[in-house]
Amino acid sequence: xxxxxxxxxxxxxxxxxxxxxxxxxxxxxxxxxxxxxxxxxxxxxxxxxxxxxxxxxxxxxxxxxxxxxxxxxxxxxxxxxxxxxxxxxxxxxxxxxxxxxxxxxxxxxxxxxxxxxxxxxxxxxxxxxxxxxxxxxxxxxxxxxxxxxxxxxxxxxxxxxxxxxxxxxxxxxxxxxxxxxxxxxxxxxxxxxxxxxxxxxxxxxxxxxxxxxxxxxxxxxxxxxxxxxxxxxxxxxxxxxxxxxxxxxxxxxxxxxxxxxxxxxxxxxxxxxxxxxxxxxxxxxxxxxxxxxxxxxxxxxxxxxxxxxxxxxxxxxxxxxxxxxxxxxxxxxxxxxxxxxxxxxxxxxxxxxxxxxxxxxxxxxxxxxxxxxxxxxxxxxxx
Amino acid sequence: xxxxxxxxxxxxxxxxxxxxxxxxxxxxxxxxxxxxxxxxxxxxxxxxxxxxxxxxxxxxxxxxxxxxxxxxxxxxxxxxxxxxxxxxxxxxxxxxxxxxxxxxxxxxxxxxxxxxxxxxxxxxxxxxxxxxxxxxxxxxxxxxxxxxxxxxxxxxxxxxxxxxxxxxxxxxxxxxxxxxxxxxxxxxxxxxxxxxxxxxxxxxxxxxxxxxxxxxxxxxxxxxxxxxxxxxxxxxxxxxxxxxxxxxxxxxxxxxxxxxxxxxxxxxxxxxxxxxxxxxxxxxxxxxxxxxxxxxxxxxxxxxxxxxxxxxxxxxxxxxxxxxxxxxxxxxxxxxxxxxxxxxxxxxxxxxxxxxxxxxxxxxxxxxxxxxxxxxxxxxxxxxxxxxxxxxxxxx
Amino acid sequence: xxxxxxxxxxxxxxxxxxxxxxxxxxxxxxxxxxxxxxxxxxxxxxxxxxxxxxxxxxxxxxxxxxxxxxxxxxxxxxxxxxxxxxxxxxxxxxxxxxxxxxxxxxxxxxxxxxxxxxxxxxxxxxxxxxxxxxxxxxxxxxxxxxxxxxxxxxxxxxxxxxxxxxxxxxxxx
Numbered sequence: 001x002x003x004x005x006x007x008x009x010x011x012x013x014x015x016x017x018x019x020x021x022x023x024x025x026x027x028x029x030x031x032x033x034x035x036x037x038x039x040x041x042x043x044x045x046x047x048x049x050x051x052x053x054x055x056x057x058x059x060x061x062x063x064x065x066x067x068x069x070x071x072x073x074x075x076x077x078x079x080x081x082x083x084x085x086x087x088x089x090x091x092x093x094x095x096x097x098x099x100x101x102x103x104x105x106x107x108x109x110x111x112x113x114x115x116x117x118x119x120x121x122x123x124x125x126x127x128x129x130x131x132x133x134x135x136x137x138x139x140x141x142x143x144x145x146x147x148x149x150x151x152x153x154x155x156x157x158x159x160x161x162x163x164x165x166x167x168x169x170x171x172x173x174x175x176x177x178x179x180x181x182x183x184x185x186x187x188x189x190x191x192x193x194x195x196x197x198x199x200x201x202x203x204x205x206x207x208x209x210x211x212x213x214x215x216x217x218x219x220x221x222x223x224x225x226x227x228x229x230x231x232x233x234x235x236x237x238x239x240x241x242x243x244x245x246x247x248x249x250x251x252x253x254x255x256x257x258x259x260x261x262x263x264x265x266x267x268x269x270x271x272x273x274x275x276x277x278x279x280x281x282x283x284x285x286x287x288x289x290x291x292x293x294x295x296x297x298x299x300x301x302x303x304x305x306x307x308x309x310x311x312x313x314x315x316x317x318x319x320x321x322x323x324x325x326x327x328x329x330x331x332x333x334x335x336x337x338x339x340x341x342x343x344x345x346x347x348x349x350x351x352x353x354x355x356x357x358x359x360x361x362x363x364x365x366x367x368x369x370x371x372x373x374x375x376x377x378x379x380x381x382x383x
Numbered sequence: 384x385x386x387x388x389x390x391x392x393x394x395x396x397x398x399x400x401x402x403x404x405x406x407x408x409x410x411x412x413x414x415x416x417x418x419x420x421x422x423x424x425x426x427x428x429x430x431x432x433x434x435x436x437x438x439x440x441x442x443x444x445x446x447x448x449x450x451x452x453x454x455x456x457x458x459x460x461x462x463x464x465x466x467x468x469x470x471x472x473x474x475x476x477x478x479x480x481x482x483x484x485x486x487x488x489x490x491x492x493x494x495x496x497x498x499x500x501x502x503x504x505x506x507x508x509x510x511x512x513x514x515x516x517x518x519x520x521x522x523x524x525x526x527x528x529x530x531x532x533x534x535x536x537x538x539x540x541x542x543x544x545x546x547x548x549x550x551x552x553x554x555x556x557x558x559x560x561x562x563x564x565x566x567x568x569x570x571x572x573x574x575x576x577x578x579x580x581x582x583x584x585x586x587x588x589x590x591x592x593x594x595x596x597x598x599x600x601x602x603x604x605x606x607x608x609x610x611x612x613x614x615x616x617x618x619x620x621x622x623x624x625x626x627x628x629x630x631x632x633x634x635x636x637x638x639x640x641x642x643x644x645x646x647x648x649x650x651x652x653x654x655x656x657x658x659x660x661x662x663x664x665x666x667x668x669x670x671x672x673x674x675x676x677x678x679x680x681x682x683x684x685x686x687x688x689x690x691x692x693x694x695x696x697x698x699x700x701x702x703x704x705x706x707x708x709x710x711x712x713x714x715x716x717x718x719x720x721x722x723x724x725x726x727x728x729x730x731x732x733x734x735x736x737x738x739x740x741x742x743x744x745x746x747x748x749x750x751x752x753x754x755x756x757x758x759x760x761x762x763x764x765x766x767x768x769x770x771x772x773x774x775x776x777x778x779x
Numbered sequence: 780x781x782x783x784x785x786x787x788x789x790x791x792x793x794x795x796x797x798x799x800x801x802x803x804x805x806x807x808x809x810x811x812x813x814x815x816x817x818x819x820x821x822x823x824x825x826x827x828x829x830x831x832x833x834x835x836x837x838x839x840x841x842x843x844x845x846x847x848x849x850x851x852x853x854x855x856x857x858x859x860x861x862x863x864x865x866x867x868x869x870x871x872x873x874x875x876x877x878x879x880x881x882x883x884x885x886x887x888x889x890x891x892x893x894x895x896x897x898x899x900x901x902x903x904x905x906x907x908x909x910x911x912x913x914x915x916x917x918x919x920x921x922x923x924x925x926x927x928x929x930x931x932x933x934x935x936x937x938x939x940x941x942x943x944x945x946x947x948x949x950x951x952x
Contacts (some may be wrong), residue, residue: 023818029851036856044856059446060813061834062438062512063468067630068855076645079627079763080474081466083448088463091477098485100386101653125809126445129407134805238451239462250625257459265487271620375462397788404802405790413788442811503806508882516813517821518847519907521939523881530891531875536894539873564787584877585889585915598789631854633894633905634845638872658844715877734781741782751828 004220005097006229007214008104010345011041015330017180018114026060027211029071035213036073038118040225041104043073047215048102050074053082053089053109053334057122060115067359072108072213084237085109085367086212086338087377091235103221105373107214109335124348125330127372132244136372140204142244142371144196147286149249151198153301156289160200160304162189164285165203167313168321172328179330189285193379203285208330212338214345230345233362234268236261236352240374247374248269249284252297253295255366255376262364262378263296271296276360277347278318279340280373281368281376289310291366292320295378314357321349322355337367388773389483390617391476393422393603394730396565399718401612402500403597404634407442408454411496414599414723415456418492420495422603422613429603430488432457434464435475435495435757437721440509440724442501445598455494455601460738468513469758472600472725473582477623479604480522489606496599497720500541506595513760530592531584533637533761535757538586540688543677545586550579550695551673552590555709558702559716561742564727566596566718577673592670596718600726602733607773621652621751632760642755643764645681650753650766651684654774659684663768664749665735666706667728669757670713674748679755680708682764707745709733725756725765732769803927823862829936831928835900837861843901864946865899867926867948872896872905876915889915895924911943924949 011034012028013019022030036043041048050072054064065081068074082089086109091103114123123139150156156162166189172181182188192202222229238261240254241247259271268274275297282288289303297318298306306312312320323329323343332339344363346352362382369375389466390395395417405413419425419540432455439447448464465471465478471493479493489535499506499537510526537543552572559568572590580590610617626645628635635641647659677691685706687695694700700708700753711717711731714724732752734740751770796802817825820836824847827834836848840855844863852859874893878886891910895904911927924944929938934940 014712020816021818023816026818026820028851033526042856044854048715052432054444055513057811060512060815062440062509063466063759065467065627066513066762067515068630069627070629070807070849071851073851073853073856074627075853076642078625078646078649079467080478080625083464083466092463092465092481095481095485097489098487099481099834101481101484112816117814118810121809122445125443125811126449128450129442129444129807130805152890185555188881217768236478237461239449239457239460241458242452254459258461261461346793347896369446369449373446375449375452396787398787398791400789400791403789403790404792410789415787417784423787441809505883507879511881514907516815517817518824518938522892522909523905524892525877525879525881525883527877527879528875531877532873532892532894535875535920536873557791563781563784568880582876583879584875586875631845631847631849631853633872633907634903636903637894655808739782744782 004219005094005232006217006219007216007232007345008217008222008229009035010211010342011035011038012177012210012342015177015208015332017179017208019209021093024110024112025071028108031211031213032072037217039215043106047104048077048104049105049253050077051089051092051105052087055083055283055334057125058333060114072106085334085369085377087341087365087367087379088237088261090214090341090379091237091377094232094235097218099217104219105216107216109338110211111332111335112209113283113333114209128243139371140199143198143284144199146249147199152284153250155301156304158190159186161203161285161309162186163307164282164288165189165327168282168325168327171314171322171355172324175324178324178328180206181324181328187199199284205283205326205331209333210332212335212337212342214341227253228349230348231382233382234262234265235379237377238341242374244372252290252294254374255291258376258378259295262380266380274362275364276323276362277345277357278320278364280320282321282327282368283331283368283370285327287368288320289359297367303353305307319357322357337365340365341379348381348383387484387486388607389480389604389620391602391604391733392610393418393424394733395421396564396600396727396730397598397714399566399596399598399606399720401566401596405724407498408598409452409453409494410498410597411451411494413492414601415492415494418601418603420471422442424603426456428490429492430490431482432492432494432663433475433478433482433530435471435496435722435726435741436607437471438509440512441499441506456492460501467758467763467765470756470765471720471722473729473756473767474769475722475726476602476729477625477765480620483604483606487658491604492601493604494601495722497723498597499595499720500597506507513551527584527587529589529670529761534586535676536637543692545578546574547692548677548695549574551578551676552715554695554701555665555713555715557669558710559712560719563588564675565716567594568712568719579600585674591673593714593719598609598718598720598721598723600723600730602726602730618733618769618771619775621770622650622772624649626764628762630760630761637761639688640678640682640764642762643679646764647683647764650768654768656768663734663751663753665710665745665752666708667711667731668753669755670715671719675717675757676708679757683755690751702745710743710745729753729767734773736769736771807925821847824848825936827933828940831931833865833867833897835863835865837863844899845904846897846900846906865897869895869897869905869924871920871922873920874910874918908941909943912945
């Protein structure tokens with residue numbers, strides 16, 4: 001109990017708009033082999049427990065955890081699935097280690113979004129089956145409603161949202177993992193087809209395929225196995241109102257609660273000072289702004305102007321989504337949060353190549369499960 | 384450093400019915416409210432919520448865990464759903480256990496809900512999608528196939544007869560006659576009734592199978608120091624174990640559930656149980672089909688390989704026998720709302736070990752019980768061991 | 780405290796509650812669509828089925844030949860890159876006579892699912908398929924069977940390129 005937990009290995013496959021040469025199992029295997037090699041562990045003898053994150057309707061398979069163990073080296077081992085985001089999976093791994101019953105845990109998340117031909121319809125089936133779904137609205141109307149109310153309450157402008165998209169698309173150009181990097185100017189992010197006014201398509205992320213595996217270890221094991229462990233200082237998660245009828249549209253209190261939980265574990269009183277860089281959810285450009293405010297990394301209504309002023313650029317005071325985020329890397333469905341934790345680990349280790357941030361020692365990754373959910377998680381990592 | 388001890392302090396359940404008026408959220412709420420009332424707690428006392436529910440395909444609700452969250456009392460709380468197919472009902476309490484044992488939370492709700500009746504015309508069709516989409520689904524398999532294939536292999540390997548196995552269904556449906564929530568309790572059922580029921584998929588007859596149902600079960604978990612404030616009869620989680628075998632189910636021997644053995648050994652080690660046949664007083668193994676109870680008793684090391692049917696024939700597994708098995712009535716008798724049915728077994732141990740099981744009470748003041756579930760492609764075992772004393776070994 | 784509780788929540792409905800309109804319900808049909816990438820292992824398997832043979836893969840470390848082929852051995856976690864052409868004959872490991880279809884329609888002539896251990900693969904390594912050209916009462920565990928293929932021009936690279944497995948006449952029978 002309460003032993004510290006470290007990330008001792010990471011591996012990934014992708015990210016690409018399509019990946020026809022690999023089955024989902026082979027995609028996961030590629031990420032797993034890299035992660036175990038990075039951690040220096042044999043999954044058959046040295047990993048005590050395995051966690052995967054997946055949702056049945058995304059996989060097109062009921063009880064998807066059936067198809068998880070083989071390619072992770074987890075057959076006849078403790079394996080379970082969390083139908084949540086990758087950061088929920090990481091938090092689960094942290095809990096397993098903290099019980100003292102598991103010492104090394106592998107956590108996997110993946111996306112084969114290209115294989116889902118009817119993703120909007122499947123997302124519609126996450127709406128309330130009686131109250132909302134019969135209206136037959138594309139689920140992105142929910143993002144439109146939220147974006148409008150957020151802009152109304154905070155005075156955030158469409159241009160400020162566009163600045164997020166431009167920054168993230170450009171950041172992605174320096175990230176070899178990113179599938180959607182582009183040398184955009186503001187006009188690129190302000191024009192194009194509408195999705196659900198005021199949300200336009202250029203401010204919404206496109207999907208990508210990929211897989212990520214992270215190996216966690218107890219402090220005792222980490223010190224033996226790794227010469228550069230990255231410590232999990234805190235992990236928090238929270239659900240808000242699931243129904244559209246009872247949620248607050250202009251704020252995301254569940255992200256604030258998740259962050260408070262993580263900050264409390266990490267002993268952080270002043271996140272603006274403590275957090276050196278952040279990878280936050282930007283499924284839609286406005287969400288990055290909303291999330292930065294909910295995380296307490298800037299004041300309410302300030303994120304838009306601070307973004308315009310360059311605070312969140314890679315050379316700014318608080319680099320946000322140096323990876324390119326979901327807008328630049330591609331949205332990895334429930335692996336999205338995991339791709340952000342991976343980026344934080346690479347940055348902290350100094351392995352981020354052309355996008356390496358200078359002198360960072362503590363970073364934050366945050367996820368949101370997308371419309372129509374009010375579900376998110378926060379992980380804080382440090383050298 | 385010693386492991387943080389975790390206790391069950393409250394439990395609640397709905398009736399298991401063929402088709403419930405209540406929505407999935409309402410079923411979850413009813414069981415949760417009853418569980419909180421049973422230990423005089425409110426949602427304000429709850430730090431986190433864990434959800435167990437089986438395939439989204441039953442409800443055709445994508446991200447069903449998110450949909451159920453407010454019914455489960457998770458609004459504004461840390462909330463996660465865990466998932467191992469049919470094993471989920473006994474995995475969710477393991478998930479609750481690690482929430483509390485990790486030191487992250489002092490109290491945790493574990494809610495399992497299932498509404499199988501929404502699927503039209505029959506929930507079984509949803510099971511087609513559990514098979515491999517490329518190599519198996521095109522053969523149009525149904526869930527009965529894999530049970531029938533496994534049962535036939537088991538009978539053939541050990542020379543077990545249909546009569547031997549039918550006795551399990553008789554015992555459990557009779558036991559269920561004493562359960563106020565049961566769908567299929569029957570005090571007068573006979574072996575002939577089972578053998579003469581409609582043949583579905585030889586060797587499986589209709590009464591060899593548990594019925595699809597709607598229902599929900601909730602338990603409340605608390606850390607040691609909190610549990611002792613809430614109740615003077617906490618029931619301790621002494622050991623947990625789980626194991627998932629390869630997805631290539633046609634590449635293994637179906638006569639023996641190795642994954643159940645591995646899960647059980649993990650739980651026994653944690654609970655400090657060295658001789659399970661002497662130290663486990665009540666068993667609630669997973670019995671969606673009658674032969675599975677035998678199969679699982681063997682995997683749990685509570686019977687020799689091929690020897691479980693003899694224990695049933697000898698009356699050892701009766702409620703009044705030396706090793707009562709499924710005193711609740713099990714899935715065969717109480718019903719099988721998948722995840723809720725697994726958690727019902729854990730709730731049954733809670734009531735039995737507290738001496739509160741009424742007409743179902745096992746005599747002799749049992750000290751320790753084991754609940755087990757199974758799922759996926761004959762692939763996963765989940766085990767929880769509970770007792771009246773904290774027990775358990777210190778962490779490695 | 781169950782023994783003290785007399786009234787449990789949960790309200791059962793009957794079919795007439797719906798037919799008589801006492802309870803309202805919403806009918807909806809979900810039509811999710813997928814196109815799963817088959818990748819290297821299963822892609823090779825499907826290509827072989829189209830050609831009219833069964834393909835396995837071999838793990839040099841575990842000395843096992845498995846079917847369907849896969850790119851990683853689940854037991855040693857080494858890559859499996861050696862493919863083996865297997866026989867289209869095998870032995871019934873277990874079988875059932877199933878009187879309900881996948882969507883629970885009653886049928887009078889049973890479907891005959893079986894696990895068939897494939898000749899050339901390691902012991903106990905089989906696939907799920909169906910039996911045909913056999914009376915249900917004649918089927919037994921251990922029976923030798925052979926694949927019956929669709930005509931070459933109708934094969935599309937799917938498990939249904941094999942129609943079913945039929946018994947092989949055993950010597951002296």
